[in-house]
Amino acid sequence: MEDPELSSPEVDLNTQTILLLSSNHDLAALKPLLRQPGNASVQDPETGYTPLHAAIAACGSADDVGEQVQGEEIDMEKAKEVVKELFLSGAIWNDLDVNNETPGCMASRLGRKELYELCVEAGVRAEMLLGLLGGYEPLADEDSEDEEIEEQLDGAEALESKTVPNGENGHADESIEGVGGKKDVNSKDYLKSDLTFQDDKLLDADANGVMMAWETDIMRRTVDLLLPGNQAGKRILNIGFGMGIVDHMFRDTRPLSHHIVEAHPAVIAKLEEEDSDFGKAWAESAPTGGKYIVHKGKWQNVVSKMLEEGEVFDAIYFDTFGEDYSQLKLFFTEYVVGLLDPEGKFGFFNGLGADRRVCYDVYYRVSELDLCDAGMDVEWTMVPVEGLGGEGEREWKGVRRRYWTLDEYRLPICSFMG
Numbered sequence: 001m002e003d004p005e006l007s008s009p010e011v012d013l014n015t016q017t018i019l020l021l022s023s024n025h026d027l028a029a030l031k032p033l034l035r036q037p038g039n040a041s042v043q044d045p046e047t048g049y050t051p052l053h054a055a056i057a058a059c060g061s062a063d064d065v066g067e068q069v070q071g072e073e074i075d076m077e078k079a080k081e082v083v084k085e086l087f088l089s090g091a092i093w094n095d096l097d098v099n100n101e102t103p104g105c106m107a108s109r110l111g112r113k114e115l116y117e118l119c120v121e122a123g124v125r126a127e128m129l130l131g132l133l134g135g136y137e138p139l140a141d142e143d144s145e146d147e148e149i150e151e152q153l154d155g156a157e158a159l160e161s162k163t164v165p166n167g168e169n170g171h172a173d174e175s176i177e178g179v180g181g182k183k184d185v186n187s188k189d190y191l192k193s194d195l196t197f198q199d200d201k202l203l204d205a206d207a208n209g210v211m212m213a214w215e216t217d218i219m220r221r222t223v224d225l226l227l228p229g230n231q232a233g234k235r236i237l238n239i240g241f242g243m244g245i246v247d248h249m250f251r252d253t254r255p256l257s258h259h260i261v262e263a264h265p266a267v268i269a270k271l272e273e274e275d276s277d278f279g280k281a282w283a284e285s286a287p288t289g290g291k292y293i294v295h296k297g298k299w300q301n302v303v304s305k306m307l308e309e310g311e312v313f314d315a316i317y318f319d320t321f322g323e324d325y326s327q328l329k330l331f332f333t334e335y336v337v338g339l340l341d342p343e344g345k346f347g348f349f350n351g352l353g354a355d356r357r358v359c360y361d362v363y364y365r366v367s368e369l370d371l372c373d374a375g376m377d378v379e380w381t382m383v384p385v386e387g388l389g390g391e392g393e394r395e396w397k398g399v400r401r402r403y404w405t406l407d408e409y410r411l412p413i414c415s416f417m418g
């Protein structure tokens with residue numbers, strides 16, 4: 001079956017052949033071509049299709065009667081073999097075509113669940129490998145060992161301009177936009193940025209949503225699951241005050257101790273405002289002997305001291321802005337293991353890749369594997385996210401980008417294994 005778009009004269013013969021063989025699911029003819037480095041990730045200049053896109057697109061929609069596309073029978077086993085072979089040959093799981101779709105997005109749109117699953121699995125492998133190697137910087141050294149690793153990393157490409165960068169917290173994932181060339185959010189710039197406090201949102205100087213009131217339900221469920229029955233007298237640590245939504249809920253449980261770590265001077269100032277109800281109301285509601293401490297600074301500079309001082313918590317929550325997944329991972333592997341009571345619970349805002357289903361599915365699995373490595377089990381609770389407006393509408397009015405597009409939030413509650 002010939003795709004007319006692939007016959008464009010601009011496409012060199014090699015690219016055209018690879019795309020065609022991929023879309024024909026002709027594994028035997030494709031295999032020798034894939035031995036040549038880079039062939040698994042060639043891209044059609046018009047459609048932006050990679051061989052993965054071509055292989056998936058050729059399956060058509062699963063809703064099509066009798067699994068037929070353009071009169072031809074689709075053999076899904078053959079399609080799966082081709083997709084697997086492409087991944088083995090270094091195909092990139094999150095390359096975008098001109099419609100801003102990754103191969104996984106395409107498989108999901110077409111209802112090709114098995115192919116979608118293969119894309120997610122490949123994404124998890126690639127991102128785990130990337131995580132193990134600590135990102136891209138070390139690959140700048142051009143010695144032979146690094147080159148070998150670089151080849152293996154082809155499938156883990158996450159920072160190239162035409163791929164979807166991942167691993168950012170949903171509160172921080174401006175860079176997921178990638179292709180649009182907008183300025184990335186990063187911790188250093190964010191912490192120097194002016195903030196705008198509105199009733200229903202907190203924005204940075206570029207109008208990125210730092211925190212938004214629609215997340216209140218998520219915060220409520222988080223507190224209820226971290227502190228079942230909202231028991232009083234617990235020791236709580238929260239990283240990132242934001243709009244104070246979760247901290248007000250923690251405070252209302254009447255904790256024995258409540259530590260807040262916050263790095264942005266404007267958020268700290270807000271927290272300390274004389275007319276802020278927070279400090280005073282906390283003092284009134286705290287059980288006798290309770291303590292309430294605001295640690296001013298980045299958690300990276302604060303929590304090791306807590307560890308040295310032997311502080312232990314029953315509930316720890318982590319929700320920052322402008323930081324990528326490596327920081328969350330650092331937090332739970334290096335600090336939660338020492339700061340959490342053996343019976344305690346740890347939670348974090350799970351916004352990784354939340355503007356794209358396939359990225360969200362990759363990232364929750366990556367975090368689950370890393371948490372498991374750190375000796376923790378995760379229980380996921382699905383929380384519906386309903387009724388949010390489209391880009392620039394209602395709650396997103398005045399917000400640079402809708403960082404949440406999914407209809408469900410996967411809420412993690414972690415505890416020590418065994």
Ligand SMILES: C[S@@+](CC[C@H](N)C(=O)[O-])C[C@H]1O[C@@H](n2cnc3c(N)ncnc32)[C@H](O)[C@@H]1O
Pocket residue numbers: 171187210211219239240241242243244245246247261262263264267297298299300319320321322323
């Ligand atoms: C998404 S908001 C937290 C929202 C909060 N969960 C709530 O319920 O309102 C993220 C907060 O983390 C703070 N933050 C960002 N990086 C930080 C860091 N390295 N250490 C401590 N706080 C940080 C930000 O200034 C911001 O106030």
